[in-house]
Amino acid sequence: MNRIGFDNQKYLELQSKRIMERISQFGDKLYLEFGGKLFDDYHASRVLPGFAPDSKLQMLLQIKEEAEIVFAINASHINSNKIRQDLNITYQEDVIRLINEFRRIGLYVSSVVITQYSSSKLITQFQNKLKKMNINVYHHYTIEGYPTDSKRIISKDGFGKNDFIETTRPLVVVTAPGPGSGKMATCLSQLYHENIRGVRAGYAKYETFPIWNLPLDHPSNLAYEAATADLNDVNMIDPYHLSAYNKITVNYNRDIEIFPVLKNIFEEIYGTCPYASPTDMGVNMIGSAIVDDEVIQKAGKQEIIRRYFNTFNRYYNELCDINELNKQELILKKANLVLEDRKCVKKAREAQKHYKVYSGAIDCLDGTIVTGRTTELMGACSSVLINTLKYLAQIDQNVHIIETKLIEPIQNLKTEYLGSCNPRLHANEILIALCISAQTNENAKKALACLNQLKGLQAHITCDLSNVDLNTYSQLGIQVTYESSKK
The missing domain is CATH 3.10.630.10 (dip2346 domain like)
Structure with a gap:
């Protein structure tokens, strides 16, 4: 809690x-x-x-x-x-x-x-x-x-x-x-x-x-400087x-x-x-x-790391100069922090190293960290989101709650009619598929009912995120960081 x-x-x-x-x-x-x-x-x-x-x-x-x-x-x-x-x-x-x-x-x-x-x-x-x-x-x-x-x-x-x-x-x-x-x-x-x-x-x-x-x-106060x-x-x-x-x-x-x-x-x-x-x-x-100053200090440290990633991504997308990134690095040092003090960062990076594909991690309120990886059907952002909903609904991770036949028409729409080169489903698209599946699948219905439990959770993805995914996570109340792949 x-x-x-x-x-x-x-x-x-x-x-x-x-x-x-x-x-x-x-x-x-x-x-x-x-x-x-x-x-x-x-x-x-x-x-x-x-x-x-x-x-x-x-x-x-x-x-x-x-x-x-x-x-x-x-x-x-x-x-x-x-x-x-x-x-x-x-x-x-x-x-x-x-x-x-x-x-x-x-x-x-x-x-x-x-x-x-x-x-x-x-x-x-x-x-x-x-x-x-x-x-x-x-x-x-x-x-x-x-x-x-x-x-x-x-x-x-x-x-x-x-x-x-x-x-x-x-x-x-x-x-x-x-x-x-x-x-x-x-x-x-x-x-x-x-x-x-x-x-x-x-x-x-x-x-x-x-x-x-x-x-x-x-x-x-350091988090304010970072902001x-x-x-x-x-x-x-x-x-x-x-x-x-x-x-x-x-x-x-x-x-x-x-x-x-x-x-x-x-x-x-x-x-x-x-x-x-x-x-x-x-x-x-x-x-x-x-x-409770201990709680406040912990929250401030997490914000400092989140702000660092935000600037890191802006810099590598040429939206700010090196001075801003250097300042964020200085603030990290002042606060005696490393990026993996954000637990989901460490777990997401470990998952990427293990699976050798872009991965994500979400830190749940009970301390459990759920991971997900890029597949042919879903990006890392969508995968870890579905896995987290399964965890919150107490559904075994090996159980499929969205049938492939529901995902394939959405992929076809994206690539054949909307001009997308990426067939993998974004976070909002996988939630739409989950909603449809919930009409006939009891596990999907249970997972969908856990959406309100995502608010305030911490997430990290090891690749660039689209605006669609960022907006979906924001609407769900998930505080997400990610790493630009333009290194």
Whole structure:
């Protein structure tokens, strides 16, 4: 059984209280930067077993009448069609998905700001979609000298050239589809413009990671570095907090770099800054809801290895440079990990060595690791999936639960009519065959009934995975890694 290391209810209570305290600290308006995922924070749920992916959303729903949401998305992420890896959709697709989801549950989304704006066909297409949804679109621009040249930043040539985002509610939540979207710069730009308009506005940061009251090299914090390796984020001791309070806390480089700018903005507006450090401006209560650090450390280590494989595959498919891969290797060393500390990696590699074909392994909750290999009918991904369902249903591995006559028509459709060179069934196709077989085969029916037991299991495949297989595993809740064959 999965052990829980995080008390989600305690977290909601502590976090709601802290945010309400921060709202009351300021006068007319509060810009609250939401770091991480607002709607489905799967990274947090993986590294903090017990954390609900929609925890931040549930907290926000309690104060929805006072709140409106502004999305920030970086122009470069639109132009590069940057992918949100856990959902395998582009950032712009995710923004539209989230707007629709938020509206469905009664949250008010007022606008989208495109940061570091420059004109392009993809950006124009994205803006047109937003306008059809009655979403206001604003542009913020690259500022020379950002974030160190505070004199230029706080001027007409800095924040002054950005569009002012029109908002109507006292709490403005600034969120984004992923890191590097410009959420903080959006908030600071708004403070500058609000001050010109005579509005007393404040700023606070709701960032899940790094966890400020855990050690710098705690696996949870290292897992955050691994998750943002493409941004070259680095966890650091907050020097401002150490100087002000003689207390060690953890923050990350971009917040520490931007703090002097934030401090100058507040001093120009109020004559003084309410925060002595980047840690002060945060409201994160994650660390106070950890109830089993051993569980949390184990989950963080597994995430570090998963992130390594993700970068490894991206590098060998020419989607990132060697520096990102080198950083992941450094994080592995910091955490004293090797790849085979992920048990399914070791078993999958052993199976490949034994059978001399691509293989897979799935780590079940009871500690049993099921393996599968490539056959004439199925790829490794499909084979290990069926074998795991047989194990969960207590069916002997030698028993066939899908008849060959059900697989062959699907293979024929793929190769003869759909132009596929690979006759082997993908994970979704083998599940369709299992569904058909379950109509007449009692063992297939028993195996099919175990699909809900796959959620949260760990898997590793020793070859490239297609998007179809990745999506199927994601939908089943299986956390899968794989190894690019382009070596």
